[in-house]
Amino acid sequence: MISVNEAKELITKHVSPLAAIRVNLNQAFGLVLSEDINATCDIPAFRQSSMDGYAIKFEEEITEFTIVGEMAAGSANETAINQGEACRIFTGAPLPKGADTVVMQEKVAVINGKLIINDANLKKGLNAREKGSEISSGNLAMSKGSQLTPAAIGFLAGIGIDEVSVIPQPKIAIILTGNELQKPGQPLAFGQVYESNSYALKAALKQIGIEHIEIFEAKDELEILTETLELALHKSDVVLLTGGVSVGDYDFVIKAAERCGVQQIFHKVKQKPGKPLYFGKKEKQLIFGLPGNPSSVLSCFYNYVLLAVAFLTNNANKVLQTNAILESDYQKPTGLTHFLKGLYTDGSVKPLGAQESYKLSSFAQANCLILLEEDRSVFKKGEQVTVLILP
Ligand SMILES: Nc1nc2c(c(=O)[nH]1)N[C@H]1C(S)=C(S)[C@@H](COP(=O)(O)OP(=O)(O)OC[C@H]3O[C@@H](n4cnc5c(N)ncnc54)[C@H](O)[C@@H]3O)O[C@H]1N2
Numbered sequence: 135m136i137s138v139n140e141a142k143e144l145i146t147k148h149v150s151p152l153a154a155i156r157v158n159l160n161q162a163f164g165l166v167l168s169e170d171i172n173a174t175c176d177i178p179a180f181r182q183s184s185m186d187g188y189a190i191k192f193e194e195e196i197t198e199f200t201i202v203g204e205m206a207a208g209s210a211n212e213t214a215i216n217q218g219e220a221c222r223i224f225t226g227a228p229l230p231k232g233a234d235t236v237v238m239q240e241k242v243a244v245i246n247g248k249l250i251i252n253d254a255n256l257k258k259g260l261n262a263r264e265k266g267s268e269i270s271s272g273n274l275a276m277s278k279g280s281q282l283t284p285a286a287i288g289f290l291a292g293i294g295i296d297e298v299s300v301i302p303q304p305k306i307a308i309i310l311t312g313n314e315l316q317k318p319g320q321p322l323a324f325g326q327v328y329e330s331n332s333y334a335l336k337a338a339l340k341q342i343g344i345e346h347i348e349i350f351e352a353k354d355e356l357e358i359l360t361e362t363l364e365l366a367l368h369k370s371d372v373v374l375l376t377g378g379v380s381v382g383d384y385d386f387v388i389k390a391a392e393r394c395g396v397q398q399i400f401h402k403v404k405q406k407p408g409k410p411l412y413f414g415k416k417e418k419q420l421i422f423g424l425p426g427n428p429s430s431v432l433s434c435f436y437n438y439v440l441l442a443v444a445f446l447t448n449n450a451n452k453v454l455q456t457n458a459i460l461e462s463d464y465q466k467p468t469g470l471t472h473f474l475k476g477l478y479t480d481g482s483v484k485p486l487g488a489q490e491s492y493k494l495s496s497f498a499q500a501n502c503l504i505l506l507e508e509d510r511s512v513f514k515k516g517e518q519v520t521v522l523i524l525p
């Protein structure tokens with residue numbers, strides 16, 4: 135069995151970014167750029183007013199101007215003014231030729247077609263945005279590796295870009311194993327359990343922006359599971375299996391993966407929950423065998439699947455790890471790293487009850503996982519522990 139850190143290192147070593155694709159900017163939110171983007175024109179594309187007022191050619195001594203025309207935003211007529219002349223202008227409109235300054239309309243009086251300026255702070259260039267002052271043609275707008283936040287998308291649209299090359303989100307298949315599973319909403323026969331893993335996983339994937347999710351169900355039979363895994367591998371970048379990864383007579387995930395030509399990277403991690411976790415690779419596709427207990431599934435998702443997706447998408451958007459002060463004593467045997475469901479507030483963390491891996495009630499209240507190291511047993515109130523903040 136390997137340690138938690140060894141498992142994470144193996145994921146880091148074996149996962150590389152997906153091939154880039156070109157998408158419309160409207161499809162690019164949250165993705166990472168796989169190209170440098172240079173501006174193809176100056177922005178603003180012309181000298182532009184930032185206020186409603188009057189455009190003038192600034193002269194130290196002159197405070198009275200003759201109004202000769204008007205420029206509104208979108209105005210296409212290229213007018214010009216001379217010394218001593220002013221042009222009515224509105225925010226976003228091009229300055230007329232010869233103008234270099236805009237006086238706010240609050241700082242003037244207009245008497246008989248004459249503009250009288252009363253602005254002690256007026257200086258040359260005031261309220262005029264220079265051509266290319268946001269970015270000039272040919273200059274780097276955003277570099278490869280940047281994440282496309284709403285502001286980044288707006289910025290690129292604002293410089294005229296409508297298509298970008300990005301690393302896509304992976305396509306995910308979830309395979310549910312287990313003859314005992316029953317859909318929520320249906321009556322529960324003796325021996326059945328409600329299927330909850332696909333619900334939790336779908337929500338967790340949606341939370342990180344993954345939309346392409348396909349669910350498969352497989353009975354506990356090696357042939358059926360092998361066929362299902364084969365199909366899922368054809369259709370996705372990552373396959374998440376839940377259940378069937380332990381040592382029981384009906385646990386066929388390891389054998390089915392072998393039959394599908396998946397290379398095992400690791401099986402079993404010194405951790406609780408999620409000890410029988412499996413990770414394998416077939417060419418560039420990733421296969422996670424998540425131990426079936428609902429809390430093990432989510433704990434492994436946040437610790438390992440999220441990490442793998444971060445590498446696949448070239449995105450640093452991983453689970454945030456930080457330190458916190460433990461609010462109560464906690465004891466565990468040595469030998470396994472424990473991930474406790476916890477509540478993190480203002481630098482302190484409280485372990486919740488119901489830590490067993492078949493229970494989700496405390497996970498449903500938790501906002502973090504508390505990492506208690508493998509080789510330690512006694513954790514005292516007031517000491518510093520590592521926590522993984524959940525997305
Ligand atoms: N002899 C041993 N037995 C077990 C060991 C071991 O080391 N030696 N490890 C235990 C640990 S730890 C875990 S975790 C489980 C993991 O087992 P599997 O991955 O094979 O999972 P299953 O046996 O198929 O299911 C476990 C549990 O989860 C329920 N389940 C499964 N799928 C779903 C679902 N989609 N929604 C809700 N609940 C689900 C299933 O009914 C079982 O109750 O193995 C231990 N055994």
Ligand code: MOO
Nearest residue numbers: 407408409430491
């Ligand atoms: O590792 Mo299992 O998930 O503790 O029950």
